[in-house]
Amino acid sequence: MNYNNYRELGFTTLPNGLIAYYSQLQISDAQLILIIQLEAFSQRGEFFPSNEKLAANTNLSVRDVGTLIQRLIDQNLLTLEQVTDTSGKIGNRYNLRPLYNKLDEYLDQHILIKHKPNITEITDNLNNSPINQLTRRFEIEFGRYLSPIEKQELASWINIDHYSPK
Template identity: 65%
Template sequence: MLVQLLFLKGKSILQFNDYRALGFTTLQNGLIAYYPRLNISDAELLLIIQLEAFNQRGESFPSNEKIAANTNLSVTDVGNLIQRLIDRNYLTIEQTTDDQDKIGNKYSLNKLYDALDQYIDQNILIKDDKKDKTVAVTNNLGNNPLNYLSRKVEVEFGRYLSPIEREEIAQWLSVDHYDPEIIELALREAVLSQAYSLKYIDRVLLNWQRHNLKTPEEVERFLKRNR
């Protein structure tokens, strides 16, 4: 893809739409908000962002040179940061095998996100106005439905969601305007049917929509009649 350049006063400037053509990187808001609580430095966060960006573009084991080229860090700095994250069990190197049985490596940040989830579960509280008390943020569907539902799906599916899957859940909330509790009920139906895919959940939601079911109570009554 050719990138159109504008030249102004001898300098090349990329237009905003040109930057958009380079794509986007999805990063958990929880990581941005609480990385200092995990004793992650700004430089380490920058490295994590780069690893996520490469991984979401399909390159799961970028070289230190490639990472350094995207930052103000030296190759040595990148190597040291990677080792620090590995030493603290936030980053692991896993072995992979492709379709031709070729063995390779990939970086995994799963341990980091496990630590982040544990920190949020144990430390982050919000005010529940209905019950006049504080409750754990991850146990509250109304506080952040997208994060709650994404985590719920990940637990039930036994794997992390891709950025595309997370975007699909976001569209259920913002575009289709499904009640978060109804989405959770649809997830329950998928698990009961051992159908661990968002496509199945989407079909369930569409079916309930065709039956004009708008509240969790209506869905529960519908399910009870059709068991």
């Protein structure tokens, strides 16, 4: 099977703002994976996938999916709506509009977009901590997320041993 065959499965579109700033919105990595799955199903026209379907596309258990969905609802990032289809049947639907509203608010407060003739310049006013920057570098280099113990070690290098993060 080649890439062109996989293309037939389709693509999922996500805003770069979500990818870049999900952690600032207090969204965990597992929640982001679930949001990506909800977007993928939604963009294929399935607005209320079962927890089993969501779990089958991730490394999460069905129970984990249910817990994460509830957390997203509790954080006011996801709503569950009741809808009526054209034949009068009542069903449910997940809606990520609250997440994108919160992302819009965050970007409005922290990201400055300057419009110039024929040029749009984006200035990022986000002040990432040196520990976060160093953690990202290590994760990229290692090709995996760092464990909590590894993150703690990096923090001690900067805070206790006074190493430069650069």
